[in-house]
Amino acid sequence: xxxxxxxxxxxxxxxxxxxxxxxxxxxxxxxxxxxxxxxxxxxxxxxxxxxxxxxxxxxxxxxxxxxxxxxxxxxxxxxxxxxxxxxxxxxxxxxxxxxxxxxxxxxxxxxxxxxxxxxxxxxxxxxxxxxxxxxxxxxxxxxxxxxxxxxxxxxxxxxxxxxxxxxxxxxxxxxxxxxxxxxxxxxxxxxxxxxxxxxxxxxxxxxxxxxxxxxxxxxxxxxxxxxxxxxxxxxxxxxxxxxxxxxxxxxxxxxxxxxxxxxxxxxxxxxxxxxxxxxxxxxxxxxxxxxxxxxxxxxxxxxxxxxxxxxxxxxxxxxxxxxxxxxxxxxxxxxxxxxxxxxxxxxxxxxxxxxxxxxxxxxxxxxxxxxxxxxxxxxxxxxxxxxxxxxxxxxxxxxxxxxxxxxxxxxxxxxxxx
Amino acid sequence: xxxxxxxxxxxxxxxxxxxxxxxxxxxxxxxxxxxxxxxxxxxxxxxxxxxxxxxxxxxxxxxxxxxxxxxxxxxxxxxxxxxxxxxxxxxxxxxxxxxxxxxxxxxxxxxxxxxxxxxxxxxxxxxxxxxxxxxxxxxxxxxxxxxxxxxxxxxxxxxxxxxxxxxxxxxxxxxxxxxxxxxxxxxxxxxxxxxxxxxxxxxxxxxxxxxxxxxxxxxxxxxxxxxxxxxxxxxxxxxxxxxxxxxxxxxxxxxxxxxxxxxxxxxxxxxxxxxxxxxxxxxxxxxxxxxxxxxxxxxxxxxxxxxxxxxxxxxxxxxxxxxxxxxxxxxxxxxxxxxxxxxxxxxxxxxxxxxxxxxxxxxxxxxxxxxxxxxxxxxxxxxxxxxxxxxxxxxxxxxxxxxxxxxxxxxxxxxxxx
Numbered sequence: 001x002x003x004x005x006x007x008x009x010x011x012x013x014x015x016x017x018x019x020x021x022x023x024x025x026x027x028x029x030x031x032x033x034x035x036x037x038x039x040x041x042x043x044x045x046x047x048x049x050x051x052x053x054x055x056x057x058x059x060x061x062x063x064x065x066x067x068x069x070x071x072x073x074x075x076x077x078x079x080x081x082x083x084x085x086x087x088x089x090x091x092x093x094x095x096x097x098x099x100x101x102x103x104x105x106x107x108x109x110x111x112x113x114x115x116x117x118x119x120x121x122x123x124x125x126x127x128x129x130x131x132x133x134x135x136x137x138x139x140x141x142x143x144x145x146x147x148x149x150x151x152x153x154x155x156x157x158x159x160x161x162x163x164x165x166x167x168x169x170x171x172x173x174x175x176x177x178x179x180x181x182x183x184x185x186x187x188x189x190x191x192x193x194x195x196x197x198x199x200x201x202x203x204x205x206x207x208x209x210x211x212x213x214x215x216x217x218x219x220x221x222x223x224x225x226x227x228x229x230x231x232x233x234x235x236x237x238x239x240x241x242x243x244x245x246x247x248x249x250x251x252x253x254x255x256x257x258x259x260x261x262x263x264x265x266x267x268x269x270x271x272x273x274x275x276x277x278x279x280x281x282x283x284x285x286x287x288x289x290x291x292x293x294x295x296x297x298x299x300x301x302x303x304x305x306x307x308x309x310x311x312x313x314x315x316x317x318x319x320x321x322x323x324x325x326x327x328x329x330x331x332x333x334x335x336x337x338x339x340x341x342x343x344x345x346x347x348x349x350x351x352x353x354x355x356x357x358x359x360x361x362x363x364x365x366x367x368x369x370x371x372x373x374x375x376x377x378x379x380x381x382x383x384x385x386x387x388x389x390x391x392x393x394x395x396x397x398x399x400x401x402x403x404x405x406x407x408x409x410x411x412x413x414x415x416x417x418x
Numbered sequence: 419x420x421x422x423x424x425x426x427x428x429x430x431x432x433x434x435x436x437x438x439x440x441x442x443x444x445x446x447x448x449x450x451x452x453x454x455x456x457x458x459x460x461x462x463x464x465x466x467x468x469x470x471x472x473x474x475x476x477x478x479x480x481x482x483x484x485x486x487x488x489x490x491x492x493x494x495x496x497x498x499x500x501x502x503x504x505x506x507x508x509x510x511x512x513x514x515x516x517x518x519x520x521x522x523x524x525x526x527x528x529x530x531x532x533x534x535x536x537x538x539x540x541x542x543x544x545x546x547x548x549x550x551x552x553x554x555x556x557x558x559x560x561x562x563x564x565x566x567x568x569x570x571x572x573x574x575x576x577x578x579x580x581x582x583x584x585x586x587x588x589x590x591x592x593x594x595x596x597x598x599x600x601x602x603x604x605x606x607x608x609x610x611x612x613x614x615x616x617x618x619x620x621x622x623x624x625x626x627x628x629x630x631x632x633x634x635x636x637x638x639x640x641x642x643x644x645x646x647x648x649x650x651x652x653x654x655x656x657x658x659x660x661x662x663x664x665x666x667x668x669x670x671x672x673x674x675x676x677x678x679x680x681x682x683x684x685x686x687x688x689x690x691x692x693x694x695x696x697x698x699x700x701x702x703x704x705x706x707x708x709x710x711x712x713x714x715x716x717x718x719x720x721x722x723x724x725x726x727x728x729x730x731x732x733x734x735x736x737x738x739x740x741x742x743x744x745x746x747x748x749x750x751x752x753x754x755x756x757x758x759x760x761x762x763x764x765x766x767x768x769x770x771x772x773x774x775x776x777x778x779x780x781x782x783x784x785x786x787x788x789x790x791x792x793x794x795x796x797x798x799x800x801x802x803x804x805x806x807x808x809x810x811x812x813x814x815x816x817x818x819x820x821x822x823x824x825x826x827x828x829x830x831x832x833x834x835x836x
Contacts, residue, residue, distance in 0.1 A: 019753065023777050096776060102798050108787050110797045115779065117809055200809055221639060221810045242832030249834035335437065344828075357827050358514060359441050361533065369526050369830025378835070379528045379826065380520050391535055391618055391823045392639045393811040405809045408797065409775050410762075412787025414660030416667030417796070 003183065007191035010146055010179050011198025014119045017176035018144035022116050026093040028171050029139055033089035036167030037082040040132060043163050044078050050159035051128065058126075058152050070126045071153055081132045081160075088136040091382045094404050095142045107415045112406040116142035118200040120403060121192050123148045123214060125206035128156035134203075135164045135178045137385055141403035144177050146199065148192060150206075151184035158182070193218040201403075205386060223398055226389045227339035228258030229313050230371045233330040233356070234274055235347035236267040242368055243346040247278055249370040250344065252285045256315045258387060259342050259364075259374040263310060263320040265330045271298050271323045287317045294323035310337040327352045331359050338362065341389055342374040342396075363389060363396035421601065425609035428564055428597050429616025432537045435594035436562035440534050444511040446589050447557055451507035454585030455500040458550060461581050462496050468577035469546065476570050488544045489571055499550045499578075506554040509800045512822050513560045525833045530824040534560035536618040538821060539610050541566045541632060543624035546574035552621075553582045553596045555803055559821035562595050564617065566610060569602035576600070611636040619821075623804060641816055644807045645757035646676030647731050648789045651748040651774070652692055653765035654685040660786055661764040665696055667788040668762065670703045674733045676805060677760050677782075677792040681728060681738040683748045689716050689741045705735045712741035728755040745770045749777050756780065759807055760792040760814075781807060781814035 021029075040047070051073040058071055094114045101111040120143045124130040131147060138145035149157040161180035168177055181188050193202060193214060202222045204214045211224050232250050234243045250261035266274055275298045282289055289295075290309050291302035302321065309320040310333070324330045327345070334343050344366035345356040353367040364374040374397060376384025381399030388394045394402035439447075458465070469491040476489055512532050519529040538561045542548040549565060556563035567575040579598035586595055599606050611620060611632060620640045622632045629642050650668050652661045668679035684692055693716045700707055707713075708727050709720035720739065727738040728751070742748045745763070752761050762784035763774040771785040782792040792815060794802025799817030806812045812820035 019777075019779075022779065104796065104798055106791065106796060108791055108796070113775065113783075118779070221808075239832065245832055245834050253835055357531065359437075361437075361440065361536070362825065364826040364828060365531075366828040367830060368832055369828050370834040372835035373524065373526055373828055373830075373833070374826070378522065378524060378526070380522055390639075395823050396826045405813050407780065408782040408792070408814045410782060410784040410787050410791055412785065412791075414657065414663055414786055415791070416663050416788040417671055417790035 003185050003187045004191050006183065007181070007188055008195060008198070010181065011119070011195045013176040014144040014146050014179060015198050017174040018116065018118045020174050021139070021142045021144055021177055022095070024142065024173060028173065029093065029142070030089045032139060032167050032171035032173050033085050033136055035170035036132070036136065036164050037085040037089075039163035039166045040078060040082040040085065040160065043159065044075060047078060047156065047159040047163075048073060048075070050155040054153055054155045063152070067126055071128070071156070073128060073156060077129065081129050085132055085136040088140050088383055091140060091400060093140065094400050098409060106417070107412065109411045111409045113409045114401075114404050115407050117403055117405055119144045119146065119198055121146045121148070121199045121202045121220070123189060123192070123202065123204045123206070123210070125150040125210055126153050128153045128160060130205055131157045131160040131180065132164070134205075135161075137383060137400060137403060139177065141400050143403055146179050146181065146192065148181040148189055154184060190217060193220060196220045203386060221393070222390070223386060223388050223394050223402060224390060225258060225387045227313050228260070228341040229262050229311060229337065229339040230259055230341050231263050231265055231334050231338060231343045232261050232371060233265040233324070233327070233334075233343070233345045234267060234270065235327060235345055235349060235352055236269040237349040237352065238270065238274070238346040239348055240270070240274055243274055244277055244281070246344065246346055246368070246370050248281050250372055251282070251287060251319050253370070253372050255317050257372070258313075259371050260315070261319070261371050262312065262314055263322065263337070265322050265324050265333060266295070267327075267330070268294065268323050268325050271295065275299050275321070282319060285317070287319050289319055289321055291321040292323060295321040298323070313339070327355060331356065334360055334362070339389060341387070342366065342371045344369060344371050363387070421603050421605045422609050424601065425599070425606055426613060426616070428599065429537070429613045431594040432562040432564050432597060433616050435592040436534065436536045438592050439557070439560045439562055439595055440513070442560065442591060446591065447511065447560070448507045450557060450585050450589035450591050451503050451554055453588035454550070454554065454582050455503040455507075457581035457584045458496060458500040458503065458578065461577065462493060465496060465574065465577040465581075466491060466493070468573040472571055472573045481570070485544055489546065489574070491546060491574060495547065499547050503550055503554045506558050506801055509558060509818060511558065512818050516827060524835070525830065527829045529827045531827045532819075532822050533825050535821055535823055537562045537564065537616055539564045539566070539617045539620045539638070541607060541610070541620065541622045541624070541628070543568045543628055544571050546571045546578060548623055549575045549578040549598065550582070552623075553579075555801060555818060555821060557595065559818050561821055564597050564599065564610065566599040566607060572602060608635060611638060614638045621804060639811070640808070641804060641806050641812055641820060642808060643676060643805050645731050646678070646759040647680050647729060647755065647757040648677055648759050649681045649683055649752050649756060649761045650679050650789060651683040651742070651745070651752075651761070651763045652685060652688065653745060653763055653767060653770055654687040655767040655770065656688065656692070656764040657766055658688070658692055661692055662695055662699070664762065664764055664786070664788050666699050668790055669700070669705060669737050671788070671790050673735050675790070676731075677789050678733070679737070679789050680730065680732055681740065681755070683740050683742050683751060684713070685745075685748070686712065686741050686743050689713065693717050693739070700737060703735070705737050707737055707739055709739040710741060713739040716741075731757070745773060749774065752778055752780070757807060759805070760784065760789045762787060762789050781805070
């Protein structure tokens, strides 16, 4: 069978399974999730053996350490995977909830019912844990999933997907509810991105180059995360202790995450007070500073920042620092160079905090808190599908609700329109 | 200036204006809307003169009666246009509202603030009233608008857009908040659909061929309406009076609207009781019936329906009729042939009504009410941007809220992540 027909067959089968899932009750979906978790635990040996083969291939083809790290599974990781699936089972089922009832003058009652999106295509790279994680989220939200993992993790993904299949069977749900694309042919991704009659949404999970390639090709809407050029602005009316604590944490708690601060903006009147203690902390933690002229006037050891630095997501122990003249210039800087992900102001001035909250057009805007809080679990969403840097449908951390839609339900008693 | 650079210049200026609009307060936006309405009334003579020239060109180029009808403005239409703009002013301002406050164990408070989408591109055909209507909706929701109307309505659109410009000036809002693309060059639309760095969403308003062309070309998300193949299913436990009233109204109240019933499904046990009185009503109202064999066994005068009929949006006094064996077959038929727009069941059986509501995957699902109710005003949304047949972002009738997004706001007191 050629690859186009193979993918379309997967799509058609997903569409049929999606209708079964959409009407499955919460108990059935939770039973499948519990069974999947049990299968992951029971098959740990098989999964680790498959992973060892993937790792061997990756090492022999010269993959770097970070790549090997993302690909590696261990017993503890598998237990976390199983527990993660159980956590999704424990979340409230969004499907079927009706809200916003409204009695209209015509006599009809109008409400909104939460429903699955239908078929979700997930395209990911070397992390095999996404196989379990994405399966669980799609299943709980009543969606069928088509999973396309990286070829380097093919054996690990297959072993985990087998657990998912056995779990679905235990609960009497269709095997096609979660399909792993087996072929490593690159054309499969192209076809997946084109078959909009079978796939309702694409969620790419991976690095920027993957996302950009998918954006260029896809004819299907996406929930995606692009850049995280996040800012902390320390206002002239900041509490200095809070400012230092937040600017430290936002940069150094983890360097490689999308909600890590990449540029620090400091209000001119307090630069001489706040920059020296922060520079000392960053120096101790091995963070390289790159500043504009005014920042370098306070901390001469700083390297000069170029125009490129302001727009760079380092994902590394490097921080750009700029001294600005007040909140207006900070907001301007963020609008020009930021990526609309997460930006914070540190201030005790309520009016300026409100302006920052309203005028900074980012998926998360914060007052006196670390940008590192931009996360589905920290926000109380229970699970995280990803963080969306788009504006439509879902913005910021996306929970189960992001995999659903709402339809209108109308209850009448014979009403007609006049 | 070439057309690409011309469009990109419009995009850049819209982006700048969008930031001003996003922080404009409700009073300013409403003042602009009031001034626009006043300008439309004061300039009625100019608008009608411009419209007369458009009509003259359209007639001499052989436009048909329906086209001329859509293009025609008159004094009463202009008063409705002005009143429509005032109605938008009277709606609550969605922007800046914060909901879903959630106190987290970490000490942060998380909420969601409603914000504009940014820049909205509206592409429409021959109806010049869209110029005022779309301007008002975008303005109220804090979005900048780029309007591209049909070339045949160019002079009418320009006269109305001039009123919008004068209204914006009265309120001190930037002229670039609403830009009408002046050139009739077709390439302008292509560029508008490609410049996703300047345009956040495209709303096409027009016939199916316009929408399909835009779908094929656009790199920007859309709120769009495609097909309305709507069904009424008369269940065996229907109240026959309600069934007849609803099936009559859903088809005959207006033939050309997207929420008009195109296929009637009748449960076999009551076909012989419900079809004869309905056939008499339809005959009196000039509706041609096309039925399957079982329907024709009851009403032999019916023409036979072909496979094509089940999937056709007639927008005309034609109705497809099928006799089905119960709610399952009705749901199957709708899943296979419907367009996921609006579908209704008539029944007194609660369990079957619930199944229909849950399992029919359409933007509006109804019990004992006419499909003609699927409308933003009937649902109490206050205004209607359009009806979306998509699942993402907005589904079904779209009000002002569909032109907005939500960002997360986080309020801390110096919290950092551990």
